[in-house]
Amino acid sequence: MTDSPERSTQRFCVLQYPGAEPSCAVGLTDLFARAQQVAAELGMAKTSGLQVEPLTLDDQGAAPGVIFVPALTGQGTPDPQILEPWVAALRRWHAAGAVLMAVCSGTWLLAMAGLLQGRRATLHWDQAMSLAVHYPQIKVLPHEPAVDEGDVVTSSGSLAWQELGLAVLAHYWGASLAVETHGLLNVPLRDEPLPLSPFQPRLDHGHAAVLKVQLWLQDNRAMGVTLDDMAACAGLEPRTFLRRFHASTGLKPTEYCQHLRIARACHLLETTQRNVDQIATSVGYQDVGALRKIFLRVTGFALSEYRERYGLRSLYRPIALRGRS
Numbered sequence: 001m002t003d004s005p006e007r008s009t010q011r012f013c014v015l016q017y018p019g020a021e022p023s024c025a026v027g028l029t030d031l032f033a034r035a036q037q038v039a040a041e042l043g044m045a046k047t048s049g050l051q052v053e054p055l056t057l058d059d060q061g062a063a064p065g066v067i068f069v070p071a072l073t074g075q076g077t078p079d080p081q082i083l084e085p086w087v088a089a090l091r092r093w094h095a096a097g098a099v100l101m102a103v104c105s106g107t108w109l110l111a112m113a114g115l116l117q118g119r120r121a122t123l124h125w126d127q128a129m130s131l132a133v134h135y136p137q138i139k140v141l142p143h144e145p146a147v148d149e150g151d152v153v154t155s156s157g158s159l160a161w162q163e164l165g166l167a168v169l170a171h172y173w174g175a176s177l178a179v180e181t182h183g184l185l186n187v188p189l190r191d192e193p194l195p196l197s198p199f200q201p202r203l204d205h206g207h208a209a210v211l212k213v214q215l216w217l218q219d220n221r222a223m224g225v226t227l228d229d230m231a232a233c234a235g236l237e238p239r240t241f242l243r244r245f246h247a248s249t250g251l252k253p254t255e256y257c258q259h260l261r262i263a264r265a266c267h268l269l270e271t272t273q274r275n276v277d278q279i280a281t282s283v284g285y286q287d288v289g290a291l292r293k294i295f296l297r298v299t300g301f302a303l304s305e306y307r308e309r310y311g312l313r314s315l316y317r318p319i320a321l322r323g324r325s
Contacts, residue, residue: 010049010062010064011049011062011064012049012051012064012066012068013052013053013055013064013066013067014028014029014054014055014068015069015086015106015109016054017086019072019073019078020070020071020072020073021072021073022070023161024071024158025054027159028052028068028165029052031161031162031181032050032052032169033051035050035177037184038180039173039177042176042177044173055067057089063098065097065098065099066098067090067093067098068165069100069102069103069106069109070106070161071103071104071160072105072106075126077108077134078105078108080112083112086109087109087113088113090113091115094152099150100152102121102152102155103155103161104123104124104155104156104157105124105127105158106123107122107123107155108127108131110154111134117138118137119138119139119152120141121139121149121152121154122140122141122142122146122147122154123142123154125156125263126218129201130215130218133203133214133215144156145163146160146163146164146167166178169181199259199260199298201214202250205247205248209235209241210244210249213233213241214249214256217256217257218260221260221261221264221283222256222257222260222261223261223284227253241253259298261283262294265279265280269311270310270311270312276292279303
């Protein structure tokens, strides 16, 4: 997408496919409805196209101009065979001129369609390594909130539909509409962009057995695994595995696991209200002191310093319900 706003009456659609997160379609419908309200107050003309509609395989309408691809429900790797009809349709719509906007793990469908080869993309860090392993020709940037390649846009986080929807409003109807609609949504803004991931594992070494272990460790978050477990996953003797893993990744298996755990600790400090004891337990450290020491060595920050710099400034506070008397 370019920066210059342009009024539009083209179709804005949300792809309906098996396993799509339903909150994306519901949320975008509400966002555009609120934008219509703001547009009316601003006295804007030509807003008949200011709506989103569901897009199915048997769609008979005009060619879509922008297609939002919702995130997938669940955390596993999606099945290409199940999704092939929708992937093929995305390929056709893209060739006809549609801009494709993937919400978080919706990036998988664009990758399956072959639309991200040799390009940059993002999605939630929990799935970034899996995508990079399956599609090594894609430069995966999990700590980028959004990556705009013009004809395809990818984003990180299952609620990224908010930012993508607002970006569409700004692009087609102007920044004023996007800013005022954002105000109605009450979406908190982060004061400072997130840092680059403290751990960028090597995935281009070409050793399939090592890649298998890397993906396995990512899936189980390197929790409760031993050298023998990793060697068994690779189908190698422990000494052979240790040598090959170090040669491929530049790290010993224990160091690699530490880096994965610290990356998750960073994510929890950035996005949650958990205290350090809870975070230590969540990433597999029973001793908070050990986490503090390793965290400082890997990131260069103390735990409190990292949260102060990159954590959410405005923490969510749920409404205090009185309950029935």
